Amino acid sequence: MSQLSHYDEQGTARMVDVSAKPPTARTAKAHAFVRMSAQVLAALPRNPKGNPLEVARIAAIQAAKRTSDLIPLCHPIPLSLVDVDFGIEKDGIRVITSVACTAGTGAEMEALMAASIAALTIYDMTKALDKAIEITSLHLISKTGGKNGDYQRQPHE
Amino acid sequence: MSQLSHYDEQGTARMVDVSAKPPTARTAKAHAFVRMSAQVLAALPRNPKGNPLEVARIAAIQAAKRTSDLIPLCHPIPLSLVDVDFGIEKDGIRVITSVACTAGTGAEMEALMAASIAALTIYDMTKALDKAIEITSLHLISKTGGKNGDYQRQPHE
Amino acid sequence: MSQLSHYDEQGTARMVDVSAKPPTARTAKAHAFVRMSAQVLAALPRNPKGNPLEVARIAAIQAAKRTSDLIPLCHPIPLSLVDVDFGIEKDGIRVITSVACTAGTGAEMEALMAASIAALTIYDMTKALDKAIEITSLHLISKTGGKNGDYQRQPHE
Amino acid sequence: MSQLSHYDEQGTARMVDVSAKPPTARTAKAHAFVRMSAQVLAALPRNPKGNPLEVARIAAIQAAKRTSDLIPLCHPIPLSLVDVDFGIEKDGIRVITSVACTAGTGAEMEALMAASIAALTIYDMTKALDKAIEITSLHLISKTGGKNGDYQRQPHE
Amino acid sequence: MSQLSHYDEQGTARMVDVSAKPPTARTAKAHAFVRMSAQVLAALPRNPKGNPLEVARIAAIQAAKRTSDLIPLCHPIPLSLVDVDFGIEKDGIRVITSVACTAGTGAEMEALMAASIAALTIYDMTKALDKAIEITSLHLISKTGGKNGDYQRQPHE
């Protein structure tokens, strides 16, 4: 851990001051993939805890609203939209989240939080079938708004 | 989404009833990896928000304690330990979490929640350097206790 | 449950997107009634847990501020006022709540949440006297602001 | 400040001390009714926010776990079960909640909280159709366990 | 800051593992003093926000229950009692809190949290009268239970 151990002599964590940033429209999209075997996917209709996707959607929306409670240096943001979509694929479930707000700072963490909690809720509801289910590729897809400009993840990233 | 759309005609989500399970000692370990380039790792000592690992550790411990607030069908569990370790590797930061409790149900979700929030906090603190940082391999490593026996993830999983 | 079981083939719950709505002044009022016998009402001054109304007032104000944590598809709203009034009547306690905000969406749920939690707190503080106490007539009284116009509950509703 | 110090003698809110009560098995059931017109019930399949019942169920489970955050003098209770059932009737939706725990105090408030939040979530998801929807008959149905014995609401109550 | 800067080379914060500690009965008492002028004390009956003491009492009870949410390395504890008493003195308001639990770790932080939040709530409700109000002498009075034995603060401390 030599790279990090000395890098910040005070170890001081600081919020970024957004006092001077006027609220502007911003969006962010994030992605996660819950990898599970075809057998588990086929068994989901008999999943003991119910439909994991509808529960995961609600959990994700609620968690997005609480991001600044969970990520210490995040600013509270009044979200105007949280949307969660799922795709069933042959080796797992794809999670795509979209958030929007009018704020002085972006909502990337809110989109990532929603994707993460959606994926974890799917895990929680299916772990009786297979504990080896894995969450992969949790990342930002895109963001718009803010002075640093838009971002679009490149295919090779 | 044909596999899921009909599988639960009522869509009914239900908590598992743990009323009859006496509290027993349980542990769980989980893993996540925050993939970032060598350049970003090398730049961390000048990270604008401070030391991401110490902030991530605290965020992870606090989130583990709130798992049942975030994952809808989780039972509240009185955690007796949450531990978070980091390893700096050449292509990113490895997160290993350990939790322990004496409860009627296991703490797998608490370990996974801690790993997920640690990884997201690292992302939040380094995203100014690189928005393409990705969280991968969020999974359970092992668990002990409970009537279903112990679990150890296999290397090939 | 035939009316509902097929109505939404994906069962998809979605937040309403309020991104395009500028913040405007809004108010809402809600009502609940806690029905209790004249004997219980007469015994309240010797209530074992203290004055239920002052505790209920605080609980209601605090819950109104947390509405978006509790109602999954509610947007977070910066409330500028929460007020709670009580009327002692011969067959129970009337609860009237008023909220105000400047936001892109209305505060009806915040007013209803305050009324509901005030009533439940009164129940909690008096249940040692009578477990049959019932909460009735939890409804919106009025709202102002927003593009759909004002609403005033009609006497016969 | 003599006005306050004397007033304090009657106004003091106090938690009941449950230190000496060993944990025992307890259950509680509660009821609420969301009254809406036949036209609104018939329109629910085209409800703009999605299936209100599945969202309400999740909201109710999550709120039950947070009862001691919301009702000031409630003790925190490790719930082992929260269950929420709905019945569609010709003039509205009936909500029945069941909770179980092993604790030193009963879970009546948790059952009532779940019923109340389920009903409010249904209101939130249908208020675009009719703001006059009303929540009635929020009451305890039964409880078991604890030294004061079981309780069963009587039909005429 | 030379004393601290090197003392913990990893800066690693860790929860104390209480897995092996059986639950035992514990109590703790804490103290705070809210110093205000005789003029402010005399004006409290006309305080613009209402009776600060009853609001402070409720806030303190609720905060004690959330201590492990606020103090990162605290374990969640099922409190069986939180009590808050006030004394009006000639130069301010004395706050005494008492908590009890049956747990594997003590409740000192819960008693201190209650005292702190009670004092801050009194400040909030009286700051319109005088912003110079100060909170002093926030400390533990005593604790009982646990393997380290009882503690009683000495008069000269």
Add this chain to the structure above:
Amino acid sequence: MSQLSHYDEQGTARMVDVSAKPPTARTAKAHAFVRMSAQVLAALPRNPKGNPLEVARIAAIQAAKRTSDLIPLCHPIPLSLVDVDFGIEKDGIRVITSVACTAGTGAEMEALMAASIAALTIYDMTKALDKAIEITSLHLISKTGGKNGDYQRQPHE
């Protein structure tokens, strides 16, 4: 219940209505001192729970964001900055917090909450060394913004 309805006239806690106040830039600074002996300060490098200051800083930032959850009559405020500084002195640790927001009401309580929780976290992390550690001088240092003008604590206060 005439005793209560009249008592209510003086006991009523009310939020201040800030509906008519436009958001303006505001700042607040607060102070606390954690008094501990020179021996305890010297022992901190071997503190069993890790570096108290970095943990306290994170706890303080997170608590500031949740002030309106904890102080009943506080309005929710979108903080744009929370900063926490520590000074190690010969008889203890000085805590200075700074907050900023653009809101219709000031952020004094947020600054005081941060200072209080930072101090309590330091206590939690050092109480194994000395339970007599005391928090003193928790007060507002200054505020700017708002129609009542700026405030600067005087040295003799």
